[in-house]
Amino acid sequence: MRPSTALKRLHFLHLSWLALVAAACIWGMQAGLGWQSAAFAWLGAACPALAGLLVLRSDTAPREPAQALIVISWTLLAVLGLLLTGGGGSPLTILLLAAPLTALLLGAPRMAAEAAIFAGLALFAILEI
Numbered sequence: 001m002r003p004s005t006a007l008k009r010l011h012f013l014h015l016s017w018l019a020l021v022a023a024a025c026i027w028g029m030q031a032g033l034g035w036q037s038a039a040f041a042w043l044g045a046a047c048p049a050l051a052g053l054l055v056l057r058s059d060t061a062p063r064e065p066a067q068a069l070i071v072i073s074w075t076l077l078a079v080l081g082l083l084l085t086g087g088g089g090s091p092l093t094i095l096l097l098a099a100p101l102t103a104l105l106l107g108a109p110r111m112a113a114e115a116a117i118f119a120g121l122a123l124f125a126i127l128e129i
Contacts (some may be wrong), residue, residue: 011053078095088123100112
């Protein structure tokens with residue numbers, strides 16, 4: 001896959017994530033959640049997508065520290081989501097795949113392997129809690 005195609009896919013994925021998070025917050029507000037809580041939840045859940053959109057502004061591949069920022073933010077969101085929604089039995093377990101797949105789209109297979117190892121360790125630690 002060409003790097004420009006992968007970056008376009010990452011842009012689309014980050015924008016889609018922002019739309020899904022916004023829809024979830026609006027749904028929460030309709031169910032009685034206060035707007036301050038919804039805004040805080042949106043900001044927390046949108047951090048990886050916002051970081052990705054800020055770093056991936058140009059058509060050139062970002063440098064390794066910028067790639068690491070995106071991958072780490074997806075990993076942290078997945079771990080936080082698992083901790084807040086019931087641990088390893090949560091449907092958010094699938095979110096642990098976001099970081100390695102993002103690293104693969106960024107063209108960093110070594111970073112994808114590292115992210116997969118950290119995701120596995122995080123899942124194991126959460127299952128042991």
